[in-house]
Amino acid sequence: MTGRTVVITGGNSGIGRAAAAVLADRGARVVLAVRDLAKGNAAAAAMAGDVVARRLDLADLASVREFAAGSDAPIDVLINNAGLMIPPLGRTADGFELQFGTNHLGHFALTNLLLPRINRRIVTVSSNGHRAGAIDFGDLNWERRPYRAFPAYAQSKLANLLFTAELQRRLAEAGSPVLATAAHPGMAATGLLDHLERDRSVLYRLRDSVTSRFAQSAEDGALPTLYAAVVDVPGGSYVGPGGFLQGRGAPKLVGRAKSAEDAAVARRLWTVSEELTGVTFPLSAAPSKP
Known part of the structure:
Protein backbone atom coordinates (compact mmCIF):
# COMPACT_ATOMS: atom_id res chain seq x y z
CA MET A 1 0.00 0.00 0.00
CA THR A 2 3.02 2.30 -0.10
CA GLY A 3 2.17 5.56 -1.82
CA ILE A 8 -11.81 5.33 6.41
CA THR A 9 -14.86 6.57 8.28
CA GLY A 10 -15.08 5.61 11.93
CA GLY A 11 -11.44 4.63 11.92
CA ASN A 12 -10.83 5.36 15.61
CA SER A 13 -12.51 2.24 17.01
CA GLY A 14 -13.64 -1.32 16.30
CA ILE A 15 -13.05 -2.93 12.93
CA GLY A 16 -12.37 0.48 11.39
CA ARG A 17 -9.43 1.05 13.70
CA ALA A 18 -8.15 -2.49 13.13
CA ALA A 19 -8.32 -2.07 9.35
CA ALA A 20 -6.69 1.36 9.50
CA ALA A 21 -3.79 0.02 11.57
CA VAL A 22 -3.09 -2.74 9.05
CA LEU A 23 -3.26 -0.39 6.06
CA ALA A 24 -0.93 2.10 7.75
CA ASP A 25 1.48 -0.68 8.67
CA ARG A 26 1.55 -1.69 5.00
CA GLY A 27 2.63 1.81 3.98
CA ALA A 28 -0.63 3.58 3.17
CA ARG A 29 -1.34 7.15 4.18
CA VAL A 30 -4.52 6.73 6.24
CA VAL A 31 -7.06 9.43 6.99
CA LEU A 32 -9.35 8.62 9.92
CA ALA A 33 -12.65 10.40 9.27
CA VAL A 34 -14.15 10.61 12.75
CA ARG A 35 -16.89 12.40 14.65
CA ASP A 36 -14.81 12.88 17.80
CA LEU A 37 -11.54 14.48 16.73
CA ALA A 38 -9.86 14.00 20.13
CA LYS A 39 -10.48 10.24 19.94
CA GLY A 40 -9.38 10.25 16.32
CA ASN A 41 -6.12 11.99 17.13
CA ALA A 42 -5.46 9.53 19.95
CA ALA A 43 -6.09 6.58 17.63
CA ALA A 44 -3.85 8.07 14.94
CA ALA A 45 -1.04 8.64 17.44
CA ALA A 46 -1.22 4.99 18.53
CA MET A 47 -0.73 3.65 15.01
CA ALA A 48 2.56 3.18 13.20
CA GLY A 49 2.94 4.99 9.91
CA ASP A 50 1.35 8.01 8.27
CA VAL A 51 -2.04 8.40 9.95
CA ASP A 57 -20.03 13.76 11.33
CA LEU A 58 -22.03 11.55 8.97
CA ALA A 59 -25.21 12.60 10.78
CA ASP A 60 -24.75 16.17 9.55
CA LEU A 61 -24.66 16.83 5.81
CA ALA A 62 -22.97 20.18 6.39
CA SER A 63 -20.08 18.30 8.05
CA VAL A 64 -19.97 15.84 5.15
CA ARG A 65 -19.72 18.69 2.66
CA GLU A 66 -17.04 20.42 4.74
CA PHE A 67 -14.98 17.22 4.90
CA ALA A 68 -15.26 16.67 1.15
CA ALA A 69 -14.40 20.29 0.39
CA GLY A 70 -11.21 19.92 2.43
CA SER A 71 -10.16 16.74 0.60
CA ASP A 72 -8.32 17.97 -2.48
CA ALA A 73 -5.71 15.21 -2.82
CA PRO A 74 -6.23 11.95 -4.74
CA ILE A 75 -7.78 9.09 -2.75
CA ASP A 76 -7.02 5.51 -3.68
CA VAL A 77 -9.54 3.78 -1.42
CA LEU A 78 -12.58 5.08 0.45
CA ILE A 79 -13.85 2.75 3.18
CA ASN A 80 -17.37 3.59 4.35
CA ASN A 81 -17.03 1.85 7.70
CA ALA A 82 -18.68 4.01 10.40
CA GLY A 83 -22.11 3.04 11.59
CA LEU A 84 -24.69 2.89 14.36
CA MET A 85 -26.50 -0.24 15.55
CA ILE A 86 -29.90 -0.25 17.27
CA PRO A 87 -29.71 3.02 19.21
CA PRO A 88 -32.84 4.66 20.67
CA LEU A 89 -34.84 6.72 18.19
CA GLY A 90 -32.84 9.75 17.14
CA ARG A 91 -32.62 12.23 14.28
CA THR A 92 -29.68 13.55 12.30
CA ALA A 93 -28.99 17.27 12.00
CA ASP A 94 -31.04 17.16 8.79
CA GLY A 95 -33.99 15.34 10.35
CA PHE A 96 -33.37 11.81 9.07
CA GLU A 97 -33.81 8.72 11.25
CA LEU A 98 -30.39 8.34 12.85
CA GLN A 99 -29.39 4.91 11.51
CA PHE A 100 -30.63 5.47 7.95
CA GLY A 101 -29.18 8.98 7.95
CA THR A 102 -25.77 7.92 9.28
CA ASN A 103 -25.25 4.44 7.88
CA HIS A 104 -26.64 5.14 4.42
CA LEU A 105 -27.32 8.79 3.56
CA GLY A 106 -24.14 10.16 5.13
CA HIS A 107 -21.99 7.68 3.24
CA PHE A 108 -24.02 8.18 0.06
CA ALA A 109 -23.30 11.91 0.15
CA LEU A 110 -19.66 11.47 1.15
CA THR A 111 -18.95 8.97 -1.63
CA ASN A 112 -20.46 11.08 -4.39
CA LEU A 113 -18.76 14.25 -3.17
CA LEU A 114 -15.36 12.54 -3.04
CA LEU A 115 -15.80 10.44 -6.17
CA PRO A 116 -13.96 12.76 -8.59
CA ARG A 117 -10.84 12.26 -6.44
CA ILE A 118 -11.17 8.47 -5.90
CA ASN A 119 -9.14 6.37 -8.32
CA ARG A 120 -9.28 2.74 -7.18
CA ARG A 121 -11.99 1.42 -4.88
CA ILE A 122 -14.94 2.21 -2.62
CA VAL A 123 -15.76 -0.28 0.14
CA THR A 124 -19.01 -0.01 2.09
CA VAL A 125 -19.43 -2.06 5.27
CA SER A 126 -22.82 -3.73 5.56
CA SER A 127 -24.03 -6.51 7.88
CA ASN A 128 -25.65 -9.91 7.84
CA GLY A 129 -28.53 -7.98 9.41
CA HIS A 130 -29.39 -6.74 5.92
CA ARG A 131 -31.22 -10.02 5.39
CA ALA A 132 -33.97 -8.86 7.76
CA GLY A 133 -34.22 -5.49 6.06
CA ALA A 134 -36.80 -3.93 3.76
CA ILE A 135 -36.75 -0.51 2.13
CA ASP A 136 -39.98 1.23 3.12
CA PHE A 137 -40.14 4.11 0.66
CA GLY A 138 -43.31 5.33 2.33
CA ASP A 139 -41.57 5.83 5.66
CA LEU A 140 -37.78 5.71 5.30
CA ASN A 141 -37.32 7.92 8.36
CA TRP A 142 -39.75 6.18 10.72
CA GLU A 143 -42.10 9.12 11.03
CA ARG A 144 -45.38 7.23 10.56
CA ARG A 145 -44.67 3.92 12.29
CA PRO A 146 -43.70 3.14 15.88
CA TYR A 147 -39.90 3.07 15.87
CA ARG A 148 -38.23 -0.33 16.06
CA ALA A 149 -34.46 -0.16 16.34
CA PHE A 150 -33.47 -3.44 14.69
CA PRO A 151 -35.71 -3.15 11.61
CA ALA A 152 -34.39 0.40 11.18
CA TYR A 153 -30.83 -0.94 11.41
CA ALA A 154 -31.59 -3.75 8.94
CA GLN A 155 -33.06 -1.24 6.48
CA SER A 156 -29.89 0.87 6.65
CA LYS A 157 -27.64 -2.15 6.08
CA LEU A 158 -29.75 -3.32 3.14
CA ALA A 159 -29.44 0.21 1.79
CA ASN A 160 -25.64 -0.15 1.97
CA LEU A 161 -25.73 -3.13 -0.39
CA LEU A 162 -28.25 -1.59 -2.77
CA PHE A 163 -26.10 1.53 -2.85
CA THR A 164 -23.01 -0.54 -3.69
CA ALA A 165 -24.82 -2.33 -6.53
CA GLU A 166 -26.16 0.85 -8.11
CA LEU A 167 -22.86 2.67 -7.59
CA GLN A 168 -21.01 -0.10 -9.43
CA ARG A 169 -23.54 0.02 -12.26
CA ARG A 170 -23.07 3.77 -12.62
CA LEU A 171 -19.28 3.54 -12.44
CA ALA A 172 -19.24 0.92 -15.18
CA GLU A 173 -21.62 2.99 -17.32
CA ALA A 174 -19.34 5.99 -16.90
CA GLY A 175 -16.31 3.94 -17.97
CA SER A 176 -14.65 4.51 -14.60
CA PRO A 177 -11.89 2.15 -13.41
CA MET A 187 -19.88 -11.34 14.56
CA ALA A 188 -17.02 -9.25 15.91
CA ALA A 189 -16.24 -8.03 19.41
CA THR A 190 -16.42 -4.24 19.05
CA GLY A 191 -17.99 -1.36 20.93
CA LEU A 192 -20.94 -1.10 18.54
CA LEU A 193 -23.44 -2.11 21.24
CA ASP A 194 -21.89 -0.29 24.18
CA HIS A 195 -24.86 2.08 24.30
CA LEU A 196 -27.01 -0.83 25.50
CA GLU A 197 -25.42 -0.48 28.92
CA ARG A 198 -27.53 2.60 29.45
CA ASP A 199 -30.90 0.91 29.20
CA ARG A 200 -30.11 -2.55 30.62
CA SER A 201 -32.05 -4.18 27.78
CA VAL A 202 -32.31 -7.89 27.04
CA LEU A 203 -29.66 -7.41 24.36
CA TYR A 204 -27.39 -5.90 26.96
CA ARG A 205 -27.81 -8.92 29.23
CA LEU A 206 -27.07 -11.31 26.37
CA ARG A 207 -24.28 -9.30 24.80
CA ASP A 208 -21.32 -10.38 26.91
CA SER A 209 -22.15 -14.09 26.95
CA VAL A 210 -22.80 -14.22 23.19
CA THR A 211 -19.69 -12.17 22.39
CA SER A 212 -17.39 -14.27 24.54
CA ARG A 213 -18.63 -17.54 23.03
CA PHE A 214 -19.10 -16.74 19.37
CA ALA A 215 -17.55 -13.43 18.32
CA GLN A 216 -14.18 -13.04 16.66
CA SER A 217 -11.81 -10.20 17.46
CA ALA A 218 -12.04 -6.77 15.88
CA GLU A 219 -8.81 -7.60 14.02
CA ASP A 220 -10.38 -10.71 12.48
CA GLY A 221 -13.61 -8.83 11.86
CA ALA A 222 -11.65 -6.29 9.82
CA LEU A 223 -10.31 -8.92 7.40
CA PRO A 224 -13.35 -8.84 5.05
CA THR A 225 -13.02 -5.06 4.79
CA LEU A 226 -9.34 -5.37 3.94
CA TYR A 227 -10.07 -8.14 1.44
CA ALA A 228 -12.73 -6.01 -0.28
CA TYR A 238 -19.60 -8.78 -1.22
CA VAL A 239 -17.03 -10.18 1.22
CA GLY A 240 -17.65 -11.79 4.60
CA PRO A 241 -16.27 -14.45 6.94
CA GLY A 242 -16.18 -17.91 5.44
CA GLY A 243 -17.19 -19.83 8.57
CA PHE A 244 -20.52 -21.09 9.89
CA LEU A 245 -23.35 -18.70 8.99
CA GLN A 246 -20.69 -16.16 7.97
CA GLY A 247 -20.16 -15.40 11.64
CA ARG A 248 -16.40 -15.79 11.72
CA GLY A 249 -13.50 -17.18 9.74
CA ALA A 250 -11.25 -16.21 6.86
CA PRO A 251 -12.76 -13.75 4.36
CA LYS A 252 -14.24 -14.85 1.05
CA LEU A 253 -16.85 -13.74 -1.47
CA VAL A 254 -20.30 -14.39 -0.01
CA GLY A 255 -23.90 -14.19 -1.11
CA ARG A 256 -26.55 -11.70 -0.13
CA ALA A 257 -30.32 -11.64 0.26
CA LYS A 258 -32.41 -11.42 -2.91
CA SER A 259 -33.68 -8.07 -1.64
CA ALA A 260 -30.12 -6.74 -2.01
CA GLU A 261 -30.07 -7.77 -5.69
CA ASP A 262 -33.20 -5.88 -6.75
CA ALA A 263 -31.92 -3.46 -9.40
CA ALA A 264 -35.19 -1.51 -9.58
CA VAL A 265 -35.19 -0.89 -5.84
CA ALA A 266 -31.50 0.07 -5.96
CA ARG A 267 -32.18 2.68 -8.66
CA ARG A 268 -35.19 4.06 -6.80
CA LEU A 269 -33.23 4.27 -3.56
CA TRP A 270 -30.47 6.14 -5.37
CA THR A 271 -32.93 8.68 -6.76
CA VAL A 272 -34.54 9.19 -3.35
CA SER A 273 -31.11 9.50 -1.72
CA GLU A 274 -30.16 12.22 -4.20
CA GLU A 275 -33.36 14.08 -3.38
CA LEU A 276 -32.83 13.79 0.39
CA THR A 277 -29.15 14.77 0.40
CA GLY A 278 -28.99 17.15 -2.55
CA VAL A 279 -25.92 15.23 -3.78
CA THR A 280 -25.80 13.61 -7.22
CA PHE A 281 -23.54 11.20 -9.07
CA PRO A 282 -20.73 13.38 -10.47
CA LEU A 283 -19.61 11.30 -13.46
CA SER A 284 -21.06 11.35 -16.96
CA ALA A 285 -21.79 8.24 -18.96
CA ALA A 286 -18.92 7.14 -21.18
CA PRO A 287 -19.44 7.94 -24.89
CA SER A 288 -20.64 4.97 -26.88
CA LYS A 289 -18.13 3.34 -29.18
CA PRO A 290 -18.57 3.97 -32.90
Whole structure:
Protein backbone atom coordinates (compact mmCIF):
# COMPACT_ATOMS: atom_id res chain seq x y z
CA MET A 1 0.00 0.00 0.00
CA THR A 2 3.02 2.30 -0.10
CA GLY A 3 2.17 5.56 -1.82
CA ARG A 4 -1.60 5.04 -1.61
CA THR A 5 -4.09 7.08 0.38
CA VAL A 6 -7.01 5.50 2.22
CA VAL A 7 -9.89 7.37 3.85
CA ILE A 8 -11.81 5.33 6.41
CA THR A 9 -14.86 6.57 8.28
CA GLY A 10 -15.08 5.61 11.93
CA GLY A 11 -11.44 4.63 11.92
CA ASN A 12 -10.83 5.36 15.61
CA SER A 13 -12.51 2.24 17.01
CA GLY A 14 -13.64 -1.32 16.30
CA ILE A 15 -13.05 -2.93 12.93
CA GLY A 16 -12.37 0.48 11.39
CA ARG A 17 -9.43 1.05 13.70
CA ALA A 18 -8.15 -2.49 13.13
CA ALA A 19 -8.32 -2.07 9.35
CA ALA A 20 -6.69 1.36 9.50
CA ALA A 21 -3.79 0.02 11.57
CA VAL A 22 -3.09 -2.74 9.05
CA LEU A 23 -3.26 -0.39 6.06
CA ALA A 24 -0.93 2.10 7.75
CA ASP A 25 1.48 -0.68 8.67
CA ARG A 26 1.55 -1.69 5.00
CA GLY A 27 2.63 1.81 3.98
CA ALA A 28 -0.63 3.58 3.17
CA ARG A 29 -1.34 7.15 4.18
CA VAL A 30 -4.52 6.73 6.24
CA VAL A 31 -7.06 9.43 6.99
CA LEU A 32 -9.35 8.62 9.92
CA ALA A 33 -12.65 10.40 9.27
CA VAL A 34 -14.15 10.61 12.75
CA ARG A 35 -16.89 12.40 14.65
CA ASP A 36 -14.81 12.88 17.80
CA LEU A 37 -11.54 14.48 16.73
CA ALA A 38 -9.86 14.00 20.13
CA LYS A 39 -10.48 10.24 19.94
CA GLY A 40 -9.38 10.25 16.32
CA ASN A 41 -6.12 11.99 17.13
CA ALA A 42 -5.46 9.53 19.95
CA ALA A 43 -6.09 6.58 17.63
CA ALA A 44 -3.85 8.07 14.94
CA ALA A 45 -1.04 8.64 17.44
CA ALA A 46 -1.22 4.99 18.53
CA MET A 47 -0.73 3.65 15.01
CA ALA A 48 2.56 3.18 13.20
CA GLY A 49 2.94 4.99 9.91
CA ASP A 50 1.35 8.01 8.27
CA VAL A 51 -2.04 8.40 9.95
CA VAL A 52 -4.03 11.59 10.47
CA ALA A 53 -7.51 12.28 11.80
CA ARG A 54 -10.07 14.68 10.35
CA ARG A 55 -13.49 15.51 11.70
CA LEU A 56 -16.52 14.06 9.91
CA ASP A 57 -20.03 13.76 11.33
CA LEU A 58 -22.03 11.55 8.97
CA ALA A 59 -25.21 12.60 10.78
CA ASP A 60 -24.75 16.17 9.55
CA LEU A 61 -24.66 16.83 5.81
CA ALA A 62 -22.97 20.18 6.39
CA SER A 63 -20.08 18.30 8.05
CA VAL A 64 -19.97 15.84 5.15
CA ARG A 65 -19.72 18.69 2.66
CA GLU A 66 -17.04 20.42 4.74
CA PHE A 67 -14.98 17.22 4.90
CA ALA A 68 -15.26 16.67 1.15
CA ALA A 69 -14.40 20.29 0.39
CA GLY A 70 -11.21 19.92 2.43
CA SER A 71 -10.16 16.74 0.60
CA ASP A 72 -8.32 17.97 -2.48
CA ALA A 73 -5.71 15.21 -2.82
CA PRO A 74 -6.23 11.95 -4.74
CA ILE A 75 -7.78 9.09 -2.75
CA ASP A 76 -7.02 5.51 -3.68
CA VAL A 77 -9.54 3.78 -1.42
CA LEU A 78 -12.58 5.08 0.45
CA ILE A 79 -13.85 2.75 3.18
CA ASN A 80 -17.37 3.59 4.35
CA ASN A 81 -17.03 1.85 7.70
CA ALA A 82 -18.68 4.01 10.40
CA GLY A 83 -22.11 3.04 11.59
CA LEU A 84 -24.69 2.89 14.36
CA MET A 85 -26.50 -0.24 15.55
CA ILE A 86 -29.90 -0.25 17.27
CA PRO A 87 -29.71 3.02 19.21
CA PRO A 88 -32.84 4.66 20.67
CA LEU A 89 -34.84 6.72 18.19
CA GLY A 90 -32.84 9.75 17.14
CA ARG A 91 -32.62 12.23 14.28
CA THR A 92 -29.68 13.55 12.30
CA ALA A 93 -28.99 17.27 12.00
CA ASP A 94 -31.04 17.16 8.79
CA GLY A 95 -33.99 15.34 10.35
CA PHE A 96 -33.37 11.81 9.07
CA GLU A 97 -33.81 8.72 11.25
CA LEU A 98 -30.39 8.34 12.85
CA GLN A 99 -29.39 4.91 11.51
CA PHE A 100 -30.63 5.47 7.95
CA GLY A 101 -29.18 8.98 7.95
CA THR A 102 -25.77 7.92 9.28
CA ASN A 103 -25.25 4.44 7.88
CA HIS A 104 -26.64 5.14 4.42
CA LEU A 105 -27.32 8.79 3.56
CA GLY A 106 -24.14 10.16 5.13
CA HIS A 107 -21.99 7.68 3.24
CA PHE A 108 -24.02 8.18 0.06
CA ALA A 109 -23.30 11.91 0.15
CA LEU A 110 -19.66 11.47 1.15
CA THR A 111 -18.95 8.97 -1.63
CA ASN A 112 -20.46 11.08 -4.39
CA LEU A 113 -18.76 14.25 -3.17
CA LEU A 114 -15.36 12.54 -3.04
CA LEU A 115 -15.80 10.44 -6.17
CA PRO A 116 -13.96 12.76 -8.59
CA ARG A 117 -10.84 12.26 -6.44
CA ILE A 118 -11.17 8.47 -5.90
CA ASN A 119 -9.14 6.37 -8.32
CA ARG A 120 -9.28 2.74 -7.18
CA ARG A 121 -11.99 1.42 -4.88
CA ILE A 122 -14.94 2.21 -2.62
CA VAL A 123 -15.76 -0.28 0.14
CA THR A 124 -19.01 -0.01 2.09
CA VAL A 125 -19.43 -2.06 5.27
CA SER A 126 -22.82 -3.73 5.56
CA SER A 127 -24.03 -6.51 7.88
CA ASN A 128 -25.65 -9.91 7.84
CA GLY A 129 -28.53 -7.98 9.41
CA HIS A 130 -29.39 -6.74 5.92
CA ARG A 131 -31.22 -10.02 5.39
CA ALA A 132 -33.97 -8.86 7.76
CA GLY A 133 -34.22 -5.49 6.06
CA ALA A 134 -36.80 -3.93 3.76
CA ILE A 135 -36.75 -0.51 2.13
CA ASP A 136 -39.98 1.23 3.12
CA PHE A 137 -40.14 4.11 0.66
CA GLY A 138 -43.31 5.33 2.33
CA ASP A 139 -41.57 5.83 5.66
CA LEU A 140 -37.78 5.71 5.30
CA ASN A 141 -37.32 7.92 8.36
CA TRP A 142 -39.75 6.18 10.72
CA GLU A 143 -42.10 9.12 11.03
CA ARG A 144 -45.38 7.23 10.56
CA ARG A 145 -44.67 3.92 12.29
CA PRO A 146 -43.70 3.14 15.88
CA TYR A 147 -39.90 3.07 15.87
CA ARG A 148 -38.23 -0.33 16.06
CA ALA A 149 -34.46 -0.16 16.34
CA PHE A 150 -33.47 -3.44 14.69
CA PRO A 151 -35.71 -3.15 11.61
CA ALA A 152 -34.39 0.40 11.18
CA TYR A 153 -30.83 -0.94 11.41
CA ALA A 154 -31.59 -3.75 8.94
CA GLN A 155 -33.06 -1.24 6.48
CA SER A 156 -29.89 0.87 6.65
CA LYS A 157 -27.64 -2.15 6.08
CA LEU A 158 -29.75 -3.32 3.14
CA ALA A 159 -29.44 0.21 1.79
CA ASN A 160 -25.64 -0.15 1.97
CA LEU A 161 -25.73 -3.13 -0.39
CA LEU A 162 -28.25 -1.59 -2.77
CA PHE A 163 -26.10 1.53 -2.85
CA THR A 164 -23.01 -0.54 -3.69
CA ALA A 165 -24.82 -2.33 -6.53
CA GLU A 166 -26.16 0.85 -8.11
CA LEU A 167 -22.86 2.67 -7.59
CA GLN A 168 -21.01 -0.10 -9.43
CA ARG A 169 -23.54 0.02 -12.26
CA ARG A 170 -23.07 3.77 -12.62
CA LEU A 171 -19.28 3.54 -12.44
CA ALA A 172 -19.24 0.92 -15.18
CA GLU A 173 -21.62 2.99 -17.32
CA ALA A 174 -19.34 5.99 -16.90
CA GLY A 175 -16.31 3.94 -17.97
CA SER A 176 -14.65 4.51 -14.60
CA PRO A 177 -11.89 2.15 -13.41
CA VAL A 178 -13.08 2.58 -9.81
CA LEU A 179 -14.75 -0.47 -8.26
CA ALA A 180 -17.51 -0.48 -5.64
CA THR A 181 -17.42 -3.42 -3.24
CA ALA A 182 -19.01 -4.28 0.11
CA ALA A 183 -18.07 -6.30 3.17
CA HIS A 184 -19.42 -7.42 6.50
CA PRO A 185 -17.46 -8.45 9.60
CA GLY A 186 -19.62 -11.32 10.79
CA MET A 187 -19.88 -11.34 14.56
CA ALA A 188 -17.02 -9.25 15.91
CA ALA A 189 -16.24 -8.03 19.41
CA THR A 190 -16.42 -4.24 19.05
CA GLY A 191 -17.99 -1.36 20.93
CA LEU A 192 -20.94 -1.10 18.54
CA LEU A 193 -23.44 -2.11 21.24
CA ASP A 194 -21.89 -0.29 24.18
CA HIS A 195 -24.86 2.08 24.30
CA LEU A 196 -27.01 -0.83 25.50
CA GLU A 197 -25.42 -0.48 28.92
CA ARG A 198 -27.53 2.60 29.45
CA ASP A 199 -30.90 0.91 29.20
CA ARG A 200 -30.11 -2.55 30.62
CA SER A 201 -32.05 -4.18 27.78
CA VAL A 202 -32.31 -7.89 27.04
CA LEU A 203 -29.66 -7.41 24.36
CA TYR A 204 -27.39 -5.90 26.96
CA ARG A 205 -27.81 -8.92 29.23
CA LEU A 206 -27.07 -11.31 26.37
CA ARG A 207 -24.28 -9.30 24.80
CA ASP A 208 -21.32 -10.38 26.91
CA SER A 209 -22.15 -14.09 26.95
CA VAL A 210 -22.80 -14.22 23.19
CA THR A 211 -19.69 -12.17 22.39
CA SER A 212 -17.39 -14.27 24.54
CA ARG A 213 -18.63 -17.54 23.03
CA PHE A 214 -19.10 -16.74 19.37
CA ALA A 215 -17.55 -13.43 18.32
CA GLN A 216 -14.18 -13.04 16.66
CA SER A 217 -11.81 -10.20 17.46
CA ALA A 218 -12.04 -6.77 15.88
CA GLU A 219 -8.81 -7.60 14.02
CA ASP A 220 -10.38 -10.71 12.48
CA GLY A 221 -13.61 -8.83 11.86
CA ALA A 222 -11.65 -6.29 9.82
CA LEU A 223 -10.31 -8.92 7.40
CA PRO A 224 -13.35 -8.84 5.05
CA THR A 225 -13.02 -5.06 4.79
CA LEU A 226 -9.34 -5.37 3.94
CA TYR A 227 -10.07 -8.14 1.44
CA ALA A 228 -12.73 -6.01 -0.28
CA ALA A 229 -10.32 -3.06 -0.35
CA VAL A 230 -7.23 -4.65 -1.89
CA VAL A 231 -7.87 -8.10 -3.36
CA ASP A 232 -8.55 -8.44 -7.09
CA VAL A 233 -12.34 -8.97 -6.99
CA PRO A 234 -15.13 -7.98 -9.41
CA GLY A 235 -17.03 -4.76 -8.90
CA GLY A 236 -20.12 -5.26 -6.77
CA SER A 237 -18.49 -8.07 -4.78
CA TYR A 238 -19.60 -8.78 -1.22
CA VAL A 239 -17.03 -10.18 1.22
CA GLY A 240 -17.65 -11.79 4.60
CA PRO A 241 -16.27 -14.45 6.94
CA GLY A 242 -16.18 -17.91 5.44
CA GLY A 243 -17.19 -19.83 8.57
CA PHE A 244 -20.52 -21.09 9.89
CA LEU A 245 -23.35 -18.70 8.99
CA GLN A 246 -20.69 -16.16 7.97
CA GLY A 247 -20.16 -15.40 11.64
CA ARG A 248 -16.40 -15.79 11.72
CA GLY A 249 -13.50 -17.18 9.74
CA ALA A 250 -11.25 -16.21 6.86
CA PRO A 251 -12.76 -13.75 4.36
CA LYS A 252 -14.24 -14.85 1.05
CA LEU A 253 -16.85 -13.74 -1.47
CA VAL A 254 -20.30 -14.39 -0.01
CA GLY A 255 -23.90 -14.19 -1.11
CA ARG A 256 -26.55 -11.70 -0.13
CA ALA A 257 -30.32 -11.64 0.26
CA LYS A 258 -32.41 -11.42 -2.91
CA SER A 259 -33.68 -8.07 -1.64
CA ALA A 260 -30.12 -6.74 -2.01
CA GLU A 261 -30.07 -7.77 -5.69
CA ASP A 262 -33.20 -5.88 -6.75
CA ALA A 263 -31.92 -3.46 -9.40
CA ALA A 264 -35.19 -1.51 -9.58
CA VAL A 265 -35.19 -0.89 -5.84
CA ALA A 266 -31.50 0.07 -5.96
CA ARG A 267 -32.18 2.68 -8.66
CA ARG A 268 -35.19 4.06 -6.80
CA LEU A 269 -33.23 4.27 -3.56
CA TRP A 270 -30.47 6.14 -5.37
CA THR A 271 -32.93 8.68 -6.76
CA VAL A 272 -34.54 9.19 -3.35
CA SER A 273 -31.11 9.50 -1.72
CA GLU A 274 -30.16 12.22 -4.20
CA GLU A 275 -33.36 14.08 -3.38
CA LEU A 276 -32.83 13.79 0.39
CA THR A 277 -29.15 14.77 0.40
CA GLY A 278 -28.99 17.15 -2.55
CA VAL A 279 -25.92 15.23 -3.78
CA THR A 280 -25.80 13.61 -7.22
CA PHE A 281 -23.54 11.20 -9.07
CA PRO A 282 -20.73 13.38 -10.47
CA LEU A 283 -19.61 11.30 -13.46
CA SER A 284 -21.06 11.35 -16.96
CA ALA A 285 -21.79 8.24 -18.96
CA ALA A 286 -18.92 7.14 -21.18
CA PRO A 287 -19.44 7.94 -24.89
CA SER A 288 -20.64 4.97 -26.88
CA LYS A 289 -18.13 3.34 -29.18
CA PRO A 290 -18.57 3.97 -32.90
